[in-house]
Amino acid sequence: MEQDDRKLLDAVAAGHIRSAARLITRVERDDPAMVAMLQALYRMGGRSKVVGVTGPPGAGKSTLISSLVGHWRRHGLKVAVLAVDPSSPFSGGAVLGDRLRMMDHSGDGGVFIRSMASRGHLGGLSRATGDALTVLDAMPWDIVLIETVGVGQNETDIMRHAAVVVLLQTPMGGDDVQAAKAGINEIGDIFVVNKADHKEADRTVQMLAEMIALGQRLHAERIWKPPVVKTQATTGDGVADLAAQIDRCFAANANGMPAALHRARTRMRFRVGEILRDMLDRRMRAEDGQWLEDLLDPVLARESDPYALAQRMLERAGG
Ligand SMILES: Nc1nc2c(ncn2[C@@H]2O[C@H](COP(=O)(O)OP(=O)(O)O)[C@@H](O)[C@H]2O)c(=O)[nH]1
Ligand SMILES: [Mg+2]
Structure with a gap:
């Protein structure tokens, strides 16, 4: 994490509104550097x-x-x-x-x-x-x-x-x-x-x-x-x-209440799923984009299938 980002985190923790607004703008822009920031922020919150x-x-x-x-x-x-x-x-x-x-x-x-x-x-x-x-x-x-x-x-x-x-x-x-x-x-x-x-x-x-x-x-x-x-x-x-x-x-x-814990767990399960789908989506658009491009034609020719390709993509993401 950059030194400036660390300062931003401290400012947010102290309740500095403009810093929070800047971080939310970066979230909206899909700034990849936000992931490390969000990890720290979650643990603080x-x-x-x-x-x-x-x-x-x-x-x-x-x-x-x-x-x-x-x-x-x-x-x-x-x-x-x-x-x-x-x-x-x-x-x-x-x-x-x-x-x-x-x-x-x-x-x-x-x-x-x-x-x-x-x-x-x-x-x-x-x-x-x-x-x-x-x-x-x-x-x-x-x-x-x-x-x-x-x-x-x-x-x-x-x-x-x-x-x-x-x-x-x-x-x-x-x-x-x-x-x-x-x-x-x-x-x-x-x-x-x-x-x-x-x-x-x-x-x-x-x-x-x-x-x-x-x-x-x-x-x-x-x-x-x-x-x-x-x-x-x-x-x-x-x-x-x-x-x-x-x-x-x-x-x-x-x-x-057990029901409240159950709901908190349901919310977190959903959140993890959302983040995971987003991570895969980003990969498809960025570093795995060309890899995927090259494998589309065999699928279209029915020498392979979209399920096999999705499976390979998942294995690749895991490696
Ligand atoms: N008569 C009446 N109008 C209301 C009441 N609450 C909101 N409004 C009006 O309903 C319209 C829509 O309100 P808004 O808060 O923008 O609705 P939102 O789209 O659900 O956010 C506005 O013209 C409000 O003034 C109410 O309790 N009574
Ligand atoms: Mg409204």
Whole structure:
């Protein structure tokens, strides 16, 4: 590791925001020298509470996050926010940044906000998000929030980096709730019905609660029962309640529940897989690129096959 990089690590550990921003930019650029840095950063980290906030576009995630940040700042906590919006590479974070500036949190050094851009390769976005979290987690943040749009596999992958996942819904009619039921119980630790000022809000809360109760009956092994919180992000109503539920969820995890350890192991297994796929991908693009090129024609001529080639590639990577 270069001397300058060592200095950067020390600065990040001390909470220097601009150094962290520089490292995250290098993560986004796929700088190979970051691997050694990330190894050191990972070993330094582990104190921040990582909270994921997900939900459909327009549900109010950015508004709610800025309200939550305000709540935590008033309690003296330091908060970092990572906005990951593959659908609009820069706007998600920009909107959030504007909101926070409006609320006057951005100047106080206790808040850091950063948007992650996909730069075209969606597969790597979750890995890059994990790396950015590794940087932030090595700093003295009490809470690190990730905002991402909750549609599609890639976004679900991003939520796997969070220890506690908040799933945002907006008030909806009966049919929409039926449609939303499929699958969402798997990723939410806390359900939020935002835009409580809309008329269907109570009905939506009720239906989500029923859906969760059903899920609990079907899965007796689940100890944590996801609460449903009603918020109005624009006014801050319900935000203190949401913050309390987030605390409760971390406290439950910290009590050494086997389920929490199981989830931490699942997250780490996923992370290792993500890094491994990325390493192989890089090799294919870089040092093994020409080697692979030369072996494609025999496969096309059916003298070999893609499985044999993949196997050889794996053996080569191992050597
Ligand atoms: N009426 C109402 N509007 C809200 C509420 N929360 C957010 N909004 C509005 O919903 C729109 C989308 O909010 P935004 O936070 O950008 O959503 P995101 O795409 O999920 O991040 C904005 O115009 C917000 O002002 C709420 O509680 N009530
Ligand atoms: Mg947003």
